[in-house]
Amino acid sequence: MIPLLSIVLPVHGVERFLPDCLDSLRAETAAPGEVEIIAVDDLSPDGCGAILDRYAAGDDRLRVRHLTENLGLGGAREAGLAEAGGRWVWFVDSDDRLLDGALDAVLAELRAEEERAASGLPPADVLLTDFVHVYNDGGTEPNPWHHHLTGPELAAGCTAADHPDLLRAVMAVWNKVLRRDYLLGLGVSFGRGYYEDISVTYPALLAAGRLRFLDRPCYAYRRGRPGAITSTPSPKHADAFAQYEEIFAFLDRRPGPLRATVFERTVRQALTVYDTPGLVPSASRPDFFRRITAHIARHRPPGHLFPRGPRGLPYRLAARGARRSYDELRRTRALPRAARRGTLAVAPAVRRVVRGGARFAVYNVFRRLPLDEHLAVYAAYWHRGYACNPAAIYERARELAPQIRGVWVVETPAQAAALPPGVPYVLLNSPGYLRAMATAKYFVNNVNFPHTMGKRPGSVHLQTQHGTPLKSMGMDLKDHPIAADGMDFGRLQEAVDRWDYLVSPNPHTSEHFARAFPGRYRILETGYPRNDRLALATAEECAAVREALGIRTGQRTVLYAPTHREARGGYLPLLDLPELARRLGPGHTVLVRTHYFHTGGAGDLTAGPDAARIVDVSDHPVVEDLYLAADALVTDYSSMMFDYAVLDRPITLFAPDWDEYRAVRGVYFDLLAEPPGAVATTTGQAADALLAGDPDPQLRARFRERFCPWDDGHAAERVVREVFPSGAQATAPDRRVLTA
The missing domain is CATH 3.40.50.11820 (CDP-glycerol glycerophosphotransferase, N-terminal domain)
Structure with a gap:
């Protein structure tokens, strides 16, 4: 009888985890001979061989092959595959385990695929399963790439071209059950060294005529154990480049529409390995980075462009071989800020050499210390x-x-x-x-x-x-x-x-x-x-803030705060500030606050002797001060309107480009249909609305009811009481989404 499923189990140095793995390879619904387990003892230095033999004596599904030389994970998988006779094959790592009921669920899917083939329809070539991460402390975490695998097309069966997002999920082989004849026909093999499985998984996904995803956690992948390559410093992380060559050699033999996607995915993986603290030893980092640059030059598709702006900057630096600039970018974020400013001459920002490898080594040493249960790290912007x-x-x-x-x-x-x-x-x-x-x-x-x-x-x-x-x-x-x-x-x-x-x-x-x-x-x-500060503000505090800002007594103060517009680049004041100041007159002060993505101030603010005074407060460190000082707010689509509404003061929307902004950025509701106050599309209309004082307070009341229902001055207290322990000890939180 030909087995339906062969489970290939490479084994080396996992004596502590092997019994749990073997115990998990059980199925209540399996018929005799339907499942075979081929365990490959890869010359394990511990007691794994004896454990396998003991289990094999009591389980006729299990066959053990003891290798006389260490072939590594890829070689052991190849040895097991050569002995596998099942119509489907599942490569399970021996330090992991299957979840309860997983094998029964997978067998049910494979039987359905066999019935499909018997009726003349093409069966799946690859069945992907969901999984969980398991940590050394017993904690678990769901598949962080699950969102890349959801969708009706992948549940029913499709190609990678139909669902290219699946290439962004984990590319390991252990959550993929492959049709054996299909796998053998690909002409690929597991590589030697680290990242050995991607030379199989990429081709298997790219060439499949039909892929399916079983949306059920079936596999428990152990994270962070000592000796795992994902946490082991070694020059062998450069083995990835040999696997990349095998992947692109396959694509040369069998061209397809996703070459650019694969290229981007491999570049990102290589940079992630380079960036991960401590993985690539300091002495190996220059050569590793050079190999990334060479990989980009060799396999970059014609006409391929990396993302524009700051998000694509790491890739462009890697393509140029600018390792020092890249290190500066990743460690200090200097380049993203320069890019947000629209600066062209970014080279001066990266002249300082940063010894990133040594820094990561220190960081990894500190990670071996126990968690400090009484330490909290804060940061903003x-x-x-x-x-x-x-x-x-x-x-x-x-x-x-x-x-x-x-x-x-x-x-x-x-x-x-x-x-x-x-x-x-x-x-x-x-x-x-x-x-x-x-x-x-x-x-x-x-x-x-x-x-x-x-x-x-x-x-x-x-x-x-x-x-x-x-x-x-x-x-x-x-x-x-x-x-x-x-x-x-x-x-x-x-x-x-x-x-x-x-x-x-x-x-x-x-x-x-x-x-x-x-x-x-x-x-x-x-x-x-x-x-909370806005909800609890007193008249005395507001007066003190106005005095500190140099606002004269009796001046009506307007805060103008436009948002960032992706389609227009840097700061572009659509409101004519000098004209607004002339219309408001000398009894007003206009505070101008540009978005924090922009630097260089608000430009020319000259308005003349009979106009309102204009003050650039873009660099003022505390925006809540400006809220308290302002008698009215003028904004476009900035989230500042929601905060300012807590004060229950007039808000004017200046929205001359609403249709463009809504189309480019996308919005969650029609602001002009539910505004917090008057809506203006010209500077004159904005001035008229401000001079009118508070023409329609009901608009603001409805806006406050929707967006400020919890602003009672005690939000920080509620957060602290929920997150921080009242005593000296703390436990990990219950991580679940709670919505209103």
Whole structure:
């Protein structure tokens, strides 16, 4: 009888995990002879061989081959495949295990495919299964690439060209059950050394006439165990380039439509290996980077372009072989800021040599220390300073959870000097920073921490974000390529998968963030902590802020705060500020706040002697000061309107390009149909609305009811009480999405 399924099990140095793996290879529904297990003892130095023989004595499905020389994981798989007689083959790693009921579920799918073939329809060539990550502390995490595998076409059966996103998922072989005759007909083999399976999995997916995804976790993949290549420093990580050559040799023999996708995927993997702390030893890093550059030159498809702007900059630097510039970009983020400024001469920003390899080695040493249960790391706006929701949470945590020590990450000594007195800090990339990032229990940020600083099991990541979304965000930008500007959605998902909590300011945000940032975090429907100050502001505080800003007594103050427009590049004031100042007259002061992506100020603000005074406050460090100082807000599509509405003061929308903005960026609701106040499309209309004072307070009341329901001045307290322990000990959170 020909088995339906052969399970090939390469075994080497996994004595501790092997019994659990073997025990998991059971099925309640399997008929006699339907499953065979071929275990290959790859000259294992421990007791694995004896364990296999003992299990084989009691399980007639299991055959053991003891190799007389070590062939490595790829060679052991080839040896097992040569002895496999099943119509389907599943390569299972012996330090992992199948989940309960998984083998029964897979066998049911394979029987259905066999029936399909018997009726004359083409069977699947590859059945992909879902999986979970398992950590040494017993914690589990769902497949972080699951979103790349969902969709009716892949569930029913399709080609890779029909669902190219599947190439962004994990390319390991262990979650793929392959039809044996199809695999043997590809003319491919597992490579030697590290990353041995991608020379099989890429071709198998690319050439398949029919792929299917079983949307059920079947496989438990062990993460972070000692000796795993994903956590082992070694020059052998360069073995990946030999596997890439095999993949592209296959594509040369069998051309297909996804060559550019494969190219991008291999470049990204190579850069990820290079970036991951400690994987590539310091002495090997220059050669590894040169091989990335050579790989790009050799296999880049004609006419291929990397993403525009900051998101494509790492790839362009790698293509040029600019390793020092690349290291500076990844470690200090200097180049992304330069690129956001529209600077052409970025070379001066990268002249400083950064010894990234040594830094990662230090970081990895610190990661061996126990988690510091009483340490929280705070950051805001890419380490720019003390601001936003993280600052409000930090202040409240000092009162309510004093056992938790907070430390701020800032980039420069000048930013450190600007911190409030007594706030502890570490400079980005300093030894103190590396230790804090490696050992802290808690992480609080309104953007994402660097992807090179991996999340440790047991740590708690609190993502606060920094605005109510009018415009499309996160994964929703897939439909808006100009606004996405080459966004790496895979990298974004990796960041989201670190989150344990996400702070929401209102039900609208909960609804849209849950979709835009899919994950297993818990949404905290608390309101924004940074708005507590606005909700509790007194007349005395507002007057003090106005005095500090130099606003004369009796002046009516208007804050103008336009948002960033991806389609228009840098700061472009559509509102004629000198004309607005002339219309408002000398009894007004106009504060101008450009978006933080823009530098260089607000331009020429000369308005004349009989006009309102115009003050550029773009560099003022605390935006809440400006809210408190302003009697009215003029904005276009900035999320500042949602925060300012907490103060219940007039808001005017200046929206001359709403249709363009909505088409380019994508929006979650029609702002002009539900505005917080008057809507203007010319400078004159904006001036008239401001001079009218508060023409329609009911508009603002409805807006506040929808977007400010939780702004009672206690949002930070709610967050702190939820996230931080009341005592000295803490446990990992229940990571699930909670929406309104």
